[in-house]
Every structure is written in C-alpha cells, then in structure tokens.
Amino acid sequence: KVEEVLTDGCRIITFHNGMKKEISADKRMTAISFFNGDIKKIMPDQKVIYYYADAQTTHTTYPDGLEVLQFPNNQIEKHYADGTKEIVFPDHTVKCLYSDRFKETFFPDGTVVRVVKNGDKIVVFSNGQKEIHTVQFKRREYPDGTVKTMYCNGRQETEYSTGRIRIKDEEGSIILDK
Secondary structure, three states: OEEEEOOOOOEEEEOOOOOEEEEOOOOOOEEEEOOOOOEEEEOOOOOEEEEEOOOOEEEEEOOOOOEEEEOOOOOEEEEOOOOOEEEEOOOOOEEEEOOOOOEEEEOOOOOEEEEOOOOOEEEEOOOOOEEEEOOOEEEEEOOOOOEEEEEOOOOEEEEOOOOOEEEEOOOOOEEEEO
16 A cells, blocks of 8 residues: 655555545545545544445435435435435435335325325325225215225215215116215
C-alpha cells in the first residue's frame, strides 16, 4: 500500500488492488473507493453511504437503523429498524409494508388500498366509493349509501340507499326485488 499525507492533513491510502481510502484531517470522515467503482463513505455523524456502481444505487444507513435505498429509476425504499418498509415509486405511488403484515398503498389519484393480515383488501377511491374484498365476497359501497355485494358463488345483492333490495342468483336472474 502507498500512503500519502496532504498539506491539509488528509490521508490517502492506495492499495495494490486499486482500492483507495481517504481519511479526513480530523479523522471524522472516511471515503473508500473500491476497484469495481463502488464508493463507501462514513460520515462524521456515523451515517454510512454506499454507492453500488454497477447498479447505480445508493444505500444510506443511519445510526438509528434507518436504511434508505435510491435506485436509478428514482424509486426510493426506506427500511425502518422496526421492520416497516416504505417504497416510493417513480410515479409517486407509495407502498407501506408494516412488520405485522398490514400493507397500505397510496396512489397519486388519491386511491388508497389496505390489505390486512388475513388478506382482506379495502380499496378507498378518491370519489368516495369503497370496495371490500374478502374470500367470501366483494362489496362496493357508494357515497349515496348504496351497497353492492358479489359473493364467490356468483350471487349478487344490491341494497340501495332508498331501502330497495335486489338479489340475483348465480346466473344473473333476479330472485328478489323489493
């Protein structure tokens, strides 16, 4: 290895394999350049920034355990110490994955999708409509109070805000309308 000390007190150590290590004069910051183009920086606040040259991805680790990955397509992932993950996609959709298996996705148009532990899904649309998906049925609730339910066997029930109820059988034939 070759070590040089610059006039400002900064040290540069060059290794035979092409790796280079730079240490600031106050020894609070270190930058390591690897032979494959990767760069690792250890900042004075103990934050570690690692740049993967091949993937063009930056991985920042904070002292509190937060990890942030930034991808070349502008996707950003945050991995929290408690196991929660937040992904911001290039179209500004945000997906949150919680450690208890609860998931939420926020779309740019205002739609929110929540998936609970048992797999049930709740979709809240920006127009006020809401859908609930379970193993047994899919239900849509409208802002005026109308509720339409389709069961897994094909049966459909519609309860209108006026109190009217319409039920269709598996073939789509009306069996009740009152």
